[in-house]
Amino acid sequence: MKVKLWGVRGSLPRPESPDKLNARILQILEDFHSSKAKSVKDFADSLLPNQLGGYGGNTSCMEVFDGDQSIIIDCGSGIKDLGMQLMAGPAAKGNAKIDILITHFHWDHVIGLPFFIPIFIPGNEITFYGVQEDLGQCIKEMFKKPFFPVDFAWLPSKIRFEILEPRKTVKIDGLDVTPYQLDHPDPCWGYRIEKNGRAYAHCVDTEATRVTEQELGKDLGLYKDTNLMVFDGQYTLVEVIEKVNWGHAVAGLGLDIAMREKIDHVVFVHHDPYATHEKIQAAIQQTQDYYQLRVSECKSIGLEVHDVTWEFGFEGMVLDV
Ligand SMILES: [Zn+2]
Ligand SMILES: [Zn+2]
Numbered sequence: 001m002k003v004k005l006w007g008v009r010g011s012l013p014r015p016e017s018p019d020k021l022n023a024r025i026l027q028i029l030e031d032f033h034s035s036k037a038k039s040v041k042d043f044a045d046s047l048l049p050n051q052l053g054g055y056g057g058n059t060s061c062m063e064v065f066d067g068d069q070s071i072i073i074d075c076g077s078g079i080k081d082l083g084m085q086l087m088a089g090p091a092a093k094g095n096a097k098i099d100i101l102i103t104h105f106h107w108d109h110v111i112g113l114p115f116f117i118p119i120f121i122p123g124n125e126i127t128f129y130g131v132q133e134d135l136g137q138c139i140k141e142m143f144k145k146p147f148f149p150v151d152f153a154w155l156p157s158k159i160r161f162e163i164l165e166p167r168k169t170v171k172i173d174g175l176d177v178t179p180y181q182l183d184h185p186d187p188c189w190g191y192r193i194e195k196n197g198r199a200y201a202h203c204v205d206t207e208a209t210r211v212t213e214q215e216l217g218k219d220l221g222l223y224k225d226t227n228l229m230v231f232d233g234q235y236t237l238v239e240v241i242e243k244v245n246w247g248h249a250v251a252g253l254g255l256d257i258a259m260r261e262k263i264d265h266v267v268f269v270h271h272d273p274y275a276t277h278e279k280i281q282a283a284i285q286q287t288q289d290y291y292q293l294r295v296s297e298c299k300s301i302g303l304e305v306h307d308v309t310w311e312f313g314f315e316g317m318v319l320d321v
Contacts, residue, residue, distance in 0.1 A: 001064060001065070001066045001175070001193070001195050001198055001200060001320075001321035002064075002065055002066070002318055002319065002320055002321065003062055003063065003064050003065075003200055003228060003230065003318070003319045003321060004062065004063045004065070004316075004317070004318045004319075005062055005078075005230070005267070005269065005313050005314070005315060005316065005317045005318075005319070006058065006061040006062065006063060006078035006079060006081060006082045006315065006316075007056070007058035007059045007060050007061040007062075007074075007076040007077055007078020007079070007112070007315060008055060008056055008058075008060070008078075008269040008270065008271060008313045008314060008315055008317075009055075009056060009057050009058055009059050009060075009076075009108070009270070009271055009273060009315075010059065010060070010108060010205070010232075010234045010248065010269075010270035010271055010272055010273065011059070011108050011234075011270075011272065011273050012059070012107075012108060012273040013057055013058055013059050013076075013077040013108075013111070013273075014057040014273040015057040016054055016057060016277075020276070020277075024054070024277065028051075028052065031043075050314040053314070053316075054277045054314070055271055055275075055277065055280055055312070055313075055314040055315065056078075056314055056315025056316065057077075057315075058076060058077040058078035058080070058081070058112075058315055059076030059077045059078060059108035059109070059111060059112070060073075060074045060076035060078065060103075060108055060109050060204060060205075060269070060270065061073070061074050061075060061076045061077070061078030061079040061082060061112060062074065062202065062230065063082060064175065064193050064200055064202075064321075066174070066175070066195055069173045069174040069175055069195075070099070070173060071099045071100075071101060071172055071173060071175055071177065071193065072098065072099065072100045072101070073100075073101045073103065073191060073202055074100075074101070074102065074103055074109040074110070074204075075100065075102070075109065075110050075111070075112050075113040075116060076108050076109050076110070076111060076112050077108075077111055077112040077115075078112060078315065079112035079113065079115075079116050080112050080115045080116065082116075083112075083115070083116040083117045083118055083119075084117065086098070086117075086118050087117050087118065087121075091117075091118040091121060091124055092121065093121075093123070094121045094122050094123020094124050094157075095123060095124075096118055096121075096124045096125070097124075097125045097127075097173075098118060098124065098125070098126045098127070099127050099129065099172050099173050100126065100127070100128050100129065101129050101130065101172075101177065101191055101202075102128055102129065102130035102132070102135060102139075103130075103182075103188050103189050103190065103191070103202070103204065103205070104132070104184065104186055104187065104188035104189065104205070105132070105138045105186070106186065106188075106205070109205075110138075110139075110142060113139070113142060114142060114143065114148050114150070118157065119155055119157050119159070120150075120155065120156065120157070121156065121157060122156040122157065123157070123158075124157040124158070125157070125158045125160070126157050126158070126159050126160070127159075127160045127161070127162060128159070128160070128161050128162070129161075129162045129163075129164055129170075129172065129177070130161075130163065130164065130189070131163070131164050131165075131166055131179050131189045132163075132189075133163055135161050135163060136161035139152070139159075139161070140152040143155065164177075164179050165179075166179055166180070166181060166189075167179065167180060167218055167219075167221065174195070175193050175194070175195050176193065176194040176195065177191055177192070177193050178191065178192045178194075178221070178222075179191055180192060180218075180219040180221060180222035181219050182203060182204075182205065182206035182219075183206045183207045183208055183209040183210055183247070184205045184206050184207060184247040184248075185245075185247050188205050188206065188247075190202050190203045190204070190206065190219075190222050192221065192222050192226070198227050198321045199225065199226045199227055199228075199321070200226070200227065200228050200229075200230075200321045201222050201223055201226040201228070201229040201230070201263070202230055203222065203223075203229060203230065203231045203232060203254070204230060204231070204232045204269060204270050205232050205234075205247055205248060205270060206231075206232045206247070206248070206249055207232075207245070207246070207247050207248055207249055208231075208232070208249040208253040208254065208257070211253060211256055211257060213260075220261075223257050223258075223261040223263060224261050224262075225261065225262055225263075226261065226263045226264075227263075227264050227265065227321050228263075228264070228265045228266075228267070228319055228320070228321045229254065229257075229258060229263045229265070229266045229267070230266075230267045230268075230269055230313065230319075231249070231251070231254035231257075231258075231266055231267070231268055231269070232248050232249045232254070232268075232269070232270045233249065233250065233251040233254060233268025233269065233270065233271075233283070233287075233312065234248035234249065234250075234270045234271065234272050234275075235248055235249065235250050235272065236250060236279075236282070236283050236286060237250055237252065237286060237290075239272070240253075248270060248272075251268045251283065251286075251287040251290070251310070251312075252287065252290040252291075252294075254266050254268060254310075255287070255290065255291055255294065255308060255310060256294070258306075258308045258310070259294060259298070259305070259306050259308055260306075262306045263306075263308060264308070264309060265308070265309045265310070265319070266308055266309070266310040266311075267310070267311055267312070267313040267317070267319060268287070268310070268311070268312045268313060269312075269313040271312070280312055283312070284312055287310070287312075291308070291310070
């Protein structure tokens, strides 16, 4: 399985402003000028992918896929470009079957849906899955004047809604999907997606107020022995204290869970709309300090340390599960 991140911004789409982009391009040009790189390409190759383009401004949308099997998670503004990619295939002729898991209905997780082109093509079959019993009603409300000119009843694709039971596994397009509750208002559901003994845990949005095994209780299954976890890392350590009950976490909480539950790889997303490129770099440094502290704490009392590979996600990133 692979996971593609189509939108990693939290709360509000946040394209980078021209003045910020100008400043970054100027800095990159200066860095190139003072570097010993033989060509622009050599220089660009020496940078991390997000050092040139940043982290992206589109809100939450991920795609979990294995060959032709695929599931979309959430319809933030990132789904617009995913829709364009689907339109290069069978969706353009109305031959696509598209499965969409909904975590919750906060704007940043649904705002892209009215701009998801396959939904306007007759013949496409689109199934929405969610734990919330008002799933269908909430989606239909989005296609209503005066908020959007096309009424839901006019959409020509075949749209179905399936309500999932908490913590009960269902097969969707060949992938095993289990919803678990996260710590977020209204509420929000995370998903564990498994195939051939590999597991992906989608944990966005969550404040991670429950961290210990006892606190997590029946929702512990979301995390156990997961290969890849995408986790809410919206806030810095200071912000997460200032913004109690806002529903988002700091990367360190995800690391605590990952180290205990033996999660191999963690990617932090849902970057704050006010988080500049530089602020995310600072959050990465803070996370590095925290991780090293936790590792040395564990070693000092003789605890076995589970190595976690972790990074901050950016739009367009493709991850192996
Ligand atoms: Zn969100
Ligand atoms: Zn939310």
